Structure formats: C-alpha cells, structure tokens
Amino acid sequence: MRLIDEAALADITLGSTVLGSGGGGDPYIGMLLAREAIRRHGPVPLVDIEEVPDDANVVFIAGLGAPGVLIEKLPRAEEYVRVLRELERLTGQTFAYVCAAEAGGLNAVTPFTTAAAAGVPIVDADGMGRAFPELQLVTPTLYGGRATPMVMADEHGNVMYLTSATNAWAEAYTRAAVGASGANAATALYPMTGAEAKERLVHGAISLAEDLGRTIREARAAHTSPVAAVLAKQRGVLLFTGKVEEVERRNERGWTIGKAHLSGLDEYRGRRMTVHFQNENLAAERDGQVVATSPDLIMSMEIDTGEPIPAEEIRYGYRVAVVGLPCDPRWRTAAGIELAGPRHFGYDMEYRPVEEMSR
C-alpha cells in the first residue's frame, strides 16, 4: 500500500493519456475533481491487488459522459460517492475497494474521487490496461464476469440500478440512459470478489499510468525524447513519424469516428500513414499495409513534447510520432481478439501483435 497524493495524481493523469490510445476522454476535468477530493480528504491509499482479501468486494468506478458534455461541465464528487453507497444499499454488500475500469483517459482518475470522498482504497489494477469505448470491453468479460448489478447516478439526482442479461445489454441500457440524462454520470459496475479481481484484472495498471506519466515528465525535464522513453519503458514500437495532412472526422452515436492521414518525416519521408479511430485509435496503415490494430494500443504523441494527442483533437499540422504498445496478453487470446479486435469495430483486418506486424 502507498498513498497517492496530488503529485502522483498528476503523473497518473499524464500517463493515462498514453494508455487512452487516442480516446478515453480528457482526464483533465476528472483530475481536478480527484485533486479537490484529495485536498479535502487526504491522499488515497493505492493497494497492490495481492493485498486485497479474496473474499473482499471490489467494484469499478467510471464516469460516462453524454456526447459533448464532459468538457464543458464539471461533474460532481457527490455522484461518485453515491454510486458506491447505492450499490451497497441495494445489494446489501460492502465494497471495501474501488478500482478503475480503464487506466486510459478520464476513468483512470475518476475512482480517486470516490476513494478519497468515501474513504476506501483503490486497487492498483484496471479492466483493460488501456481505454475502450464500450463497457463490455473489459478483461472480466473474458472470464464471464458480469457488469451488473451496477448503479449509475447523474447530476440531476437520477439513480439507475441495473441487472442485465449480458454485459452488452448493460452497455446498451447505460448508453441510452446517459443519453437521456444529457449529462455526466458516475457508475459503479462489475462488482467482484478479491479473488476474482486477482484473476481477471490487469495488475498494476495505475502504477503503469503513473510510471508513464513520470517517464514523460522526467524526459521533458532532461530534454531527452519522451517518445523514446515511453517506447523503451513499454516495449513499444515506433510505427511512424510524420505530419498530419488531413483528418476525416464525424460524430456518430456520440462517437468520434474517422481517419487521420499523415505524411512522413525523417526516416519516414515519402511514406504515408493512416490512423483509423472510433474514439480510440483502432488501426494504423503504413503505405497501405496494416501495421497495428486494436486491442494493441496506438497513440499519436507530439514529437517534441511527447504529449499524447487524442483522436478528437488531432488536426492538420501536428507533427507526431505514432507508437504501438502491446496490449495485455489476455486481449491477445482468441476470445480477447473476438471481443475487442478490429472486426468488433467493423474493420476487415486480422489482428497480429504490433511488434510482429510492424516489422
């Protein structure tokens, strides 16, 4: 167990944008909320997953935003505590630990608000090792883990408690509900035991986000390359270095969908890359050849600062390194590829590990 203070939270926030793989939502607002909660209630204990008793109850905390709302409106800490308390009240169980559903983007930091305000520790793990756009796309789904019973609370005071037939149904209901609310919503979902958490979750995901954030920060301070440091830290692959020439982007069902087209710089001069995104970056083609796909992580990082550029913000003129990072091994199983591979998102591509494919 160690305590996460404001400084550690800042590193986690920065690192989460790398694990966001182009999506996951801007963690900035979530960080402000978590920082406020830490200032008010003190640092948050982050516990190693092995420290969690097998019979303890753990639950994911995550925020969901109605399209376009999150960046304009600060969510409230109140809902992030309410979802935990309502889940406890309605299930009759006590949840002694909370956990991030995704260590990528906004939801890497939202659980800190719950943890600080409710006085419970955070488990150093997540259900993705990255970010994904649908709530069934988590490693517990691969083990038959259930998203529900879950609670969703919006800022208007509406509270929904759901038991769903499948995790895909939980996604459908929750997405519809957050759309109806027209607001941000906090959720507590995937209740599981400590034993299940140890088996099903990506261990050390929060520490990884922090480590990546620290790596970028230190490289910036030392005037070395943050991109190179991230690649070294994560056995990542440099897929391309180039300038954004054109972005095709449309909003559909509240998703940011499209392609970014890049022309090469340096050793990639004269070559081209297309990055396909649906909230997250999901596939990269270099000179017409697929070099990386989901569930591996694909991230555009600004060449000099290493700043990860989200798919919804990338635009003409950005000079970026496109990097591929290996996903958690569980995503590389047949079930993992079926759940979250390129075909799930409608791309007619075969998944192969990024480190092989990009050779």
Add this chain to the structure above:
Amino acid sequence: MRLIDEAALADITLGSTVLGSGGGGDPYIGMLLAREAIRRHGPVPLVDIEEVPDDANVVFIAGLGAPGVLIEKLPRAEEYVRVLRELERLTGQTFAYVCAAEAGGLNAVTPFTTAAAAGVPIVDADGMGRAFPELQLVTPTLYGGRATPMVMADEHGNVMYLTSATNAWAEAYTRAAVGASGANAATALYPMTGAEAKERLVHGAISLAEDLGRTIREARAAHTSPVAAVLAKQRGVLLFTGKVEEVERRNERGWTIGKAHLSGLDEYRGRRMTVHFQNENLAAERDGQVVATSPDLIMSMEIDTGEPIPAEEIRYGYRVAVVGLPCDPRWRTAAGIELAGPRHFGYDMEYRPVEEMSR
C-alpha cells in the same frame, strides 16, 4: 370486492379502447396474456379503492413497448410478476395491491396478468381515466406523487430500478431504456399508500371501462346505436359524423403523429373536421374551430359498430362518429391543464371543457 373473470375481462378490453382516446396501445395482446393468467390462476379480485387500507402499499403496473414491437410480439407474464417482486425486494416493502396506470388501451389489462399470477387484487382505479403517452401524465403527479422508485423488466432478462429526480426524468430514462431494449417492457411504478391512492387516483376507472365495453356489446346485440349508448353513459358530446378523406401520419420518436381529415355525413354534410393526434387524439377542429382538446377524451368510433378506431389505424374511407368525453375533474384544474393540456403537446390552443366548447 368482486371477481373479474374472462367475460368481464372482455368487456374491460373493449371499453378500454374507448378510454384510450385513440391511443394507449392495442389491448388485444394484453388481453390474451391476462386471459391466459386468469385461466391458469383463477379470476382476479377487483377491489373498490375504499376497501384498501390506508397503510397498504399500492403500485401501478404498466407495459411499455418499443415502437412497433408490441403488436408483433407477445409479452411474457414473467416480467409482469418480476417487476412487482423486484420492487418489493429492492424497497423492502410489500405491495398488497396493484393498479392500472391508465384505464385506456393496453394498460387497462396488463395489471391483470400481474394480479392473477402474483395472487394480489387489483384496485378499481387508474391514474388517468383515459390514456396518455408519457408516464408523468397521471393524476398522482398533480399531488406531488413520485413515479419512482420504479422497476422495469424486459423480455431479455434486463431489470432496471430507477429513482428519479422528477417524474419527467423517469419518463426520459424509461423511454430511453425501452428503446435500448428493442422489446416490450413491464413496469411497476408510482408506489403509494392506500391513503394516497384514495386521494390521487381516478376512482372506479376499471369498472368504467367494463361498463363502456358492456354498453357497446349490449347495444350491438340489441341493434341500437353503440355510439349513442356511450354518449348517454358518459355525458359525452357528439362532435361530428363523417367520412375519413385523408390521413397525415408520421412516426417520430416512436410516436404516431398527424391529423385525420373528415368530411361530414348526415347533419354534418358539407362540414369538415380535423382530428389531431400524437398517439392519442389530442384536439378536434370543426370547420376550423377548436371543439375539443386534451385532457378531454376525443374518440373516433365506427358509426355502425361503435368500434373505437385508434389513431394509428384510422384511414381513408372509415365512417366514424367523433365523440368528446369529459375527462376526470382533476385534469380540469390549472395544474391538470398545464400538465396534460394542448400546450403540453405543442398545440397553440386554449383548453375549455368539451361540453362548453362544442356548443
């Protein structure tokens, strides 16, 4: 207390289509389900609202259909019991009585399925004295009654428990959820005490539906006019007799919205009528003058048989009597008109009681 058997259920079903005011959903499928439950479990006790103890708990049972689904797919009795049991489990209360939310259309009969299968009596009342297209449009709303906690269960096995900030939010969440389910859903909502039920509900609404159904059936058998009999029974007003010339109808947000244009017959020869509908018939204009609006009931009945013609089925060639029936007095208060009058539905019209307006 008296027992509702198959024959009484048939009269209630027919009468509910009058109270449906052009909408409320086709009760035929709901009747089949309720009849099956009565055959299996025996007749259902219908209790006068004055017999309900003040401290007993009462709850509305209603079905909601995703657009276009209900007529094709038989809902299951299972969900109509599940919503009651889940509400009891999650609130820790026992509901000894169920009640119809609306005595018009489908939801006049859906509570009979719950009542027969769960072995609880039905209260002879409803929350409208008619049908309306939104769940906040009930008389309990006029008293500050809350739609939630409520439970919704669909045929896929998904169960949603909602506590909402307002009844309009309950409507928004439930509508979104039933849309996501793509299926029928059963709901248990507006939990209230016996004392509240006595104050807030339209007394005798189920008996009224039965009475109207019996009136039409007996008039048909006696070869007298069912339309005249219904008008006499309910102090109704004949607004028009005519032939349907044209129907403008569109589907929007799952609602059937439009106008039916009629040319006069008999004493109305040479005159014209337009009936405006949004699921239910909501306003009638005769020769350009408004002669009836919601919350009063407006119904097109086939001239010879007295068969009520729903707004979604009315078409060229139908020969109908358009009748206006006075709504429950509570709808005629300022609050009632604000909640469910013509302006709520976007019509720039003033409400006046149909018996005055049509003079």
